[in-house]
Amino acid sequence: NEATERQEATDATVCPLCAVGCHLAPADEDDAMRGRARGVAGPANPNGRLCAKGINAFESVGDEDRLTEPxxxxxxxxxxxxxxxxxxxxxxxxxxxxxxxxxxxxxxxxxxxxxxxxxxxxxxxxxxxxxxxxxxxxxLCHDNAAAALAERFGYPASTLGVDELAESDLVLVVGANPAVQQPVAFNAFVRGGDADVVHVDPRANETTRAADVHLAPRPGTDALFFHAVAAELLDAGSHDESFVAERTTGFEAYRESLADVDAVQAAAATDVPVDDVRDLAERIAAADGVAIIAGTGVEADDGATARALCDLLCLTGSVGRRGAGFALFRGLNxxxxxxxxxxxxxxxxxxxxxxxxxxxxxxxxxxxxxxxxxxxxxxxxxxxxxxxxxxxxxxxxxxxxxxxxxxxxxxxxxxxxxxxxxxxxxxxxxxxxxxxxxxxxxxxxxxxxxxxxxxxxxxxxxxxxxxxxxxxxxxxxxxxxxxxxxxxxxxxxxxxxxxxxxxxxxxxxDVTVGERWGDDYRDRFATPDGRAAFEPAETDAEVDDEGLALVVGSRAGGFGAADTTADDLLHLNPADADALGLVESDAVVVRGDGDSIETSLTVEDGVREGVAYLHADVADPLVRAGTASVEVEKRT
Ligand code: SF4
Incomplete structure (x- = not known):
């Protein structure tokens, strides 16, 4: 049958190291790359390139630490x-x-x-x-964003394909670091495309270097920030009226909920200059659709940020067209x-x-x-x-x-x-x-x-x-x-x-292996009435002034349960490190709600003040305990 035929063996497989899903195969025996992987053109890597991680995709094969017997x-x-x-x-x-x-x-x-x-x-x-x-x-990684997507569009999954990113006009990267975590997809819109790239993250990272704009709202205020951008779009009449009328419900209540959102006040609450709020609204208004790439950074507020991002997509008619929509940048393959x-x-x-x-x-x-x-x-x-x-x-x-x-x-x-x-x-x-x-x-x-x-x-x-x-x-x-x-x-x-x-x-x-499951949302959403429902915006930002806001980076890739650790350091802004009397490489304990971890400190200008940044694998116990803010102290 078709399902069987389409899986006919080739010498290529799927990279196991992240969720982009590049195709690869073992390098030829006589190749200098022997033991490593060579890229094979696939939907996610049409030029057949791999990132540095993918080239080492066979590292675990033949590793003498592998379990070999029951x-x-x-x-x-x-x-x-x-x-x-x-x-x-x-x-x-x-x-x-x-x-x-x-x-x-x-x-x-x-x-x-x-x-x-x-x-x-x-x-x-x-x-x-x-x-x-x-x-x-x-x-643990993307549940809130997945739930927001399911509620709004029908599936707890991306609406936008990696293969469309080269066609994107404006890419809004939120709480993610695809330059390191999903490099081939990152290169698709940075090198392969001509997109305006806006990075919204409390920590400047490798992705920021390739971005046209970096914005770092105060932790806990991301949803308010995006609502303020939406309010600017509405004030300017820059929303997609026909999309809103034909593909959505609940618009009037949503519009009303934004009536009190003022860019100046929102700028003060989010600590983003008002000109930057307006600049982003103008970039969005000028773009031919918005592509959102979201990582674990949108998980911290029970999905409020993800829902605000979905609102932006609905306002701009950005779902169901190529190069625009919501891509949930998951980590593990x-x-x-x-x-x-x-x-x-x-x-x-x-x-x-x-x-x-x-x-x-x-x-x-x-x-x-x-x-x-x-x-x-x-x-x-x-x-x-x-x-x-x-x-x-x-x-x-x-x-x-x-x-x-x-x-x-x-x-x-x-x-x-x-x-x-x-x-x-x-x-x-x-x-x-x-x-x-x-x-x-x-x-x-x-x-x-x-x-x-x-x-x-x-x-x-x-x-x-x-x-x-x-x-x-x-x-x-x-x-x-x-x-x-x-x-x-x-x-x-x-x-x-x-x-x-x-x-x-x-x-x-009806899925054919090699293709995406579910509808493409071109004509209707997979919701009961086929439309995407706006919800009144939640415009109260919850800012926790106690301790440092925990910000969690994406999980590392890896083959086995033992092989998923990345940089295991705590990243702090120099001002916060100073205030705590800490210096580079200090051994620290990071305490959250009912749990804590021990690690070492690295001091980094790119981390926003008030933020404690950890990789997801390291932050796991804190994330599992539902921690939003942490106390940091020197370990003796
Ligand atoms: Fe593998 Fe991800 Fe790199 Fe592609 S981007 S080669 S899937 S690690």
């Missing part, structure tokens, strides 16, 4: 064994736990760098066993796909609600299972419940023990489980507590599909072999599923899983 715990030690024994032991542990404490005592944690098929199988196994506690950490296929505690595949009768009927038909309507725990809640309501866990490529602050607490939680089975490519803090560790393959060693940051489903081709006895999670999950629930996990090939996904998820039903 391990089981005997007398407190993890010891090697064969696959059959390890799988039997893993299945017995999880089954005994479910028998003793009920199926919802099991947690299933997937990973944003595993394939669509692997994440699909994990949530199918969870739900078939009776647990909706299935999640992946993509939700399959963040979009892991959630699309249902690896969430509150959604079935295709972003369907658990109690959606049509979705339940499709699942019942294909799986022969009645899924519970009760949402499960998310990853953070599940970890906190380890040893209490959660007694067993199957963890695929994830490292919930990444918390750097309270290693003892995390170790206690993991040890309190009756059964912990971990699939990973490296030993991690989590595998150290597992009863069974099953060695996995990295992305370039797998077949299947991944979905990039613009909803494009792309085929993975295994272009390298996993080391030793390691194997793709697809195979391991099929074997575990068969042992745990019998029928429904006897697939020969990931293509069969993808075809099943198409049967249960309407958004995937």
């Amino acid at each position: 391990l089981v715990r005997e007398d407190g030690e993890l010891v090697p064994t064969d696959w059959a024994s390890a799988l039997d032991r893993a299945a017995a542990g999880l089954r005994d736990t479910a028998d003793a404490h009920g199926p919802d005592s099991l947690a299933f944690l997937g990973a944003p760098h595993c394939s669509n098929e692997e994440n699909y199988l994990l949530q199918k196994l969870a739900r078939t066993m009776g647990s909706n506690t299935v999640d992946n950490r993509a939700r 399959n963040e979009q796909g892991a959630t699309d296929v249902g690896c969430r505690p509150d959604e079935l595949p295709g972003h369907a609600d658990l109690d959606d009768p049509a979705a339940r009927a499709r699942i019942a038909d294909v799986w022969d299972v009645e899924v519970s309507e009760e949402p499960g725990l998310n990853e953070k809640e599940a970890l906190a419940a380890f040893g209490e309501s959660i007694r067993g866990a199957l963890v695929v490529g994830e490292n919930p023990a990444i918390s750097k602050r309270d290693a003892d607490w995390t170790a206690e939680r993991l040890d309190a489980l009756d059964s912990l089975v971990v699939l990973d490519v490296y030993e991690t803090e989590t595998t150290a507590h597992a009863d069974v560790v099953l060695p996995a393959a990295v992305g370039v060693e797998k077949s299947g599909t991944v979905t990039n940051l613009d909803r494009r489903v792309q085929a993975l081709t295994a272009v390298a072999d996993p080391p030793g006895d390691a194997r793709p999670d697809f195979e391991t999950l099929c074997d575990l599923g068969t042992r745990l629930v019998g029928d429904g996990f006897d697939y020969d090939d990931p293509r069969e899983v993808f075809d099943e996904l198409r049967a249960v998820s309407p958004v995937h039903a």
Whole structure:
């Protein structure tokens, strides 16, 4: 069938190191680049170029630290064994736990760098066993922006394709650093296009250097800042009246909510010069549509900034036309796909609600299972419940023990489980507590599909072999599923899983691998009435004067749970460092709501005063604890 044919093997696969989804292949054997990757032209990298990260995409292949054999715990030690024994032991542990404490005592944690098929199988196994506690950490990165996009346009995903960025006229980069995090997509509009680039971020970074304008609103005031820009556009009559009339609802209430937004007052509240507010409005008015690139920086205010950005797009008629719209610049290569296929505690595949009768009927038909309507725990809640309501866990490529602050607490939680089975490519803090560790393959060693940051489903081709006895999670999950629930996990090939996904998820039903799932919004949005609904603007800026505002950069890419750390420093403005009596390289503790991390300081002019900047991987414990502002002090 078509779904099968389109995945015919080539020697190219998808870069595993970020969500842009460039195509690459192993460099030729006699090439000076041997052991590295060569670019292959694909939708995201039509010129066949890779970034420096992508060139090293095979670094994990042949790495001697890789896990190469299954391990089981005997007398407190993890010891090697064969696959059959390890799988039997893993299945017995999880089954005994479910028998003793009920199926919802099991947690299933997937990973944003595993394939669509692997994440699909994990949530199918969870739900078939009776647990909706299935999640992946993509939700920690872009959940608010994704929710704003779903509410406004219909899908929790980008409206704008990476392949359109070269055609963009004005690119507004908000809370992201694509120059480092998604370099090939960045080059598409910086070098490949002719766009006016505006960077809005409390920290000047590599992206700022290529921008025409850098604006740094006071943390907590970004939504107000964009509302002030929208008010300027409306005052000048620069909005797209026909788009507003034909494609949106709620405009009058929205316009009214902006009546009191005054550029001068907004400038004072946001600490952006009023001329800069007006200048941005003029640039937008003059542009042929707006392309917004948003990163983790828009997550801090429960989605208010993302909603304000959606308002700007609706006002300017920027959705449903090439080169304009909203691109959610996700970090890890399959963040979009892991959630699309249902690896969430509150959604079935295709972003369907658990109690959606049509979705339940499709699942019942294909799986022969009645899924519970009760949402499960998310990853953070599940970890906190380890040893209490959660007694067993199957963890695929994830490292919930990444918390750097309270290693003892995390170790206690993991040890309190009756059964912990971990699939990973490296030993991690989590595998150290597992009863069974099953060695996995990295992305370039797998077949299947991944979905990039613009909803494009792309085929993975295994272009390298996993080391030793390691194997793709697809195979391991099929074997575990068969042992745990019998029928429904006897697939020969990931293509069969993808075809099943198409049967249960309407958004995937017609997708051709290589293309984007869902509508293109040219004529209507995927909302119930086909229109995008303006909402009255929230114009109260919440500025937290206590402590420093925590600003979190995007996650690093990486193959395995152990390989996702980036710069692990705290970045502070010189004035804030001075005020705290701190100097470069000082050891510091960063305390947030109920959690803290230890790191070292770097002092940087480009960081806005009042901001504490950390990479997402480092800030993880603080983000998980819902921290907005932090206290910093010297570690003694
Ligand atoms: Fe890989 Fe991302 Fe670089 Fe493309 S931009 S080569 S997907 S790391």
